[in-house]
Amino acid sequence: MDKEVLTTGKSILDKEDYIPGNRKTKWGIMSKIPILDLDGKIEGLLGFFVDITDRKKAEEELYSYQVQLKKQNEELHIHQAELETQNEELRQAHAELDSVRKRYFDLYDLAPVSFFTINQKGIITETNLSSSIMFGIDRDKLINQPFAKLIFPEERDIFYLRNKEVFETGKQLSWDMRMLHTDGSPFWVYLQAKPLQNIESIIALINISAYKKFEK
Structure with missing residues (x-):
């Protein structure tokens, strides 16, 4: 200088x-x-x-802080963009789930076949509208009840053994058996039991009383 x-x-x-x-x-x-x-x-x-x-020194510290702040803002923008992408993916997943639920409702709840989901203790955890019609019992009153209550007494041991086999082997089984209407009258059904993730089984019932009368 x-x-x-x-x-x-x-x-x-x-x-x-x-x-x-x-x-x-x-x-x-x-x-x-x-x-x-x-x-x-x-x-x-x-x-x-x-x-x-x-x-x-104060200017240098301020500059360093500004650089750090800029970096954090850039990282925040990236994080926000990632969150927006995740939110959009989540929204799409929810929309797909709603669509699946609707299809499930149509297939399960409105099916002409009576469906029951029961746990390993034989307790009804879920059922559809056709079951309510078949047995003359409100659906809400079927939930958390033993499925055995709906079975004709002489058939309960058979159901117990075969449903146990479904859980133990993971195989689907089907057979004819008698059930009980809420008025106490028996009727015949074709029953199909299928395991569901080894913790529940899905029971499908079709009323075949007319067919059984024709057999006689």
Whole structure:
């Protein structure tokens, strides 16, 4: 800086730079003004500075914070974009699930065949509208009831053994058996039992009483 002023003869005012002699540890705003003799020749320099080291450190910290904040904002935007994508995928999954539920309702609940879902203890966990019609019992009153209550007493042991076989072997079984209407009258059904994830079985019933009468 001194050399530049001595060479050009021009003053340098308010230049930010490291303060000489401090091994670049301190910053200052420095000015250098040439001192001229009567002939206009430079005979010396007038220099002064203001220590701005603390301000520079604050600026550097602010810059570092801004860089970090910018990075965090970029990461936040990326995260928001990912969340929006996930939300859209979740919305689509919900829409597909609703569609599956509707199809399930149409297939299971409105089927002309009576369906029961029972657990390993023989308790009804789910049933459809056709079952309510077949037995003359409100569907809500069928839930959490033993399926055996709907079976003709002499057939209950057979059902117990075959349903046990369904759970143990994982095979689908079917046979004819008698059930009981809510009024106490027996009727014949074709029963099909199918395991469901080894924790439940699905029972399908078709009334074949008319067919049985025809057999006789």
